[in-house]
Amino acid sequence: MWLKRIALLNFKNYEEAGLELAPGVNAFTGDNGAGKTNLLDAIHYLSLCKSYFNPIDSQQIRTGTDFFLLQGTFDKEGKEELVACSLKRNQKKQFKRNKKEYQRLAEHIGHFPLVMISPYDVSIIIEGSEERRRFIDNVISQTDPLYLDELISYNKNLLNRNALLKTIADTGRYDPDLLEIYNEQLVASGNVIFGKRKEFMDAFLPVFRQHYRYISGDAEETELVYESPLLKEDFASLLKKNTERDRLMERTTMGIHKDDLLFSVNGMAMKKFGSQGQQKSFLIALKLAQYTFLQENKGFKPILLLDDIFDKLDEKRIKKLMQMVSHEDFGQIFITDTNRERIETIFDAIGVKPAIFAVEKGTVQ
Structure with a gap:
């Protein structure tokens, strides 16, 4: 193409x-x-x-x-x-x-x-976890239309649940049955997204390492780790366990909207200790791995x-x-x-x- x-x-x-x-x-x-x-x-x-x-x-x-x-x-x-x-x-x-x-x-x-590599990509390293989730979502969405539908559904359900938590805080009227309905909706799409992200990372990691070794000439050891609350406990249990905390914070504090990627070089956090050259090499390897993943899944370049x-x-x-x-x-x-x-x-x-x-x-x- x-x-x-x-x-x-x-x-x-x-x-x-x-x-x-x-x-x-x-x-x-x-x-x-x-x-x-x-x-x-x-x-x-x-x-x-x-x-x-x-x-x-x-x-x-x-x-x-x-x-x-x-x-x-x-x-x-x-x-x-x-x-x-x-x-x-x-x-x-x-x-x-x-x-x-x-x-x-x-x-x-x-x-x-399409894959874009730009100086703006440094935000993936230095900014908050939302940037790194956006990177994952961008890659998977180009290979799996159902993933994008689930993501849209999850974000809509998350807004509804957060709005309910704020209403509960403002009015003092707690409706556990309605909250449970929102929990079920959030869990349904959240579990699908988590499964697809985990599957993606398993396939993506070896390709990323290969590209980084080539660009850096095996000069550094890098690590890329997928972090999610759902790796430790199932989503439905997390929501129930954190109900009181969510009511206090007036927002949903656990879920796949808290997922992150941890980047390191030679055992140190890339964000704090990576040089500009190392960060740039890391980002290029990340995007080239995205390219390889898309090519393998789409069947064309x-x-x-x-x-x-x-x-x-x-x-x-x-x-x-x-x-x-x-x-x-x-x-x-x-x-x-x-x-x-x-x-x-x-x-x-x-x-x-x-x-x-x-x-x-x-x-x-």
Whole structure:
């Protein structure tokens, strides 16, 4: 699978742009702020129905205009598929595949799998557990549509249970039967999600370790551990045991919404003790493992987006990474960099000829 062409209208800093793309490596070069990353985000939109960087759709509309439109033509096993996304201010986002509009955006997820590697990914390491759960959910959702449905159901039930706990605290009226109904709903979807996350981590860990060893040259020992309250006790028992605590806190304190991933390097917490280079290598290995997992589960190669990844990686690691992603195991790749000569030098050294696009103030050549 690869993206043959893309068109942007009033998207971020682009008034209008259309690109014919290569099935191999595509590089966007230009100064900071020129719009290189915005092109990657447009591709992300077409694959996953949303921006990688900003959850507010209306903020993607170019200043001074009332709508944006994105169109992409994908080649999927020799068959062309047209994907279009449009948004008018104060209206619902429209998403179409082959001119047919989706009733639910979730139906699109997984048709055109994609992996993005960006400097913003450091939030997976340094921010709270929500970022790490989002990473897990992003990967599994692209391979299992039922998982996304269960996740939507769980989050809805969690909001309802939390609202009930707040009402109980505000009014003093405790309805154990209604709380039990919410418990059962939460447990039903929560157990499915937990099972799928556990199964995912069992398959994902060996692939992650393999990628990290390659990128680091076996320089460090890393560990990635899945942590969940449900690993120690079943969900229904946890909810009952923590009823009084939940009433006091006015929220659900136990469940798969508390799951986390623990990252370490040489036995030390990556968040506190990992260097910038180690953190970057860790994140790249994490995303490459995501790529491998998607490829194995989908049966074809996802699109890989590499946004400004050369900073903070030494020359040796850059060369190893580019050798890896330019190998036949990988499909279409998009790279951004401020330095065109660096792109040319890196790929000349490994015998790969990329399609290079010069980006300047929202125009592409």
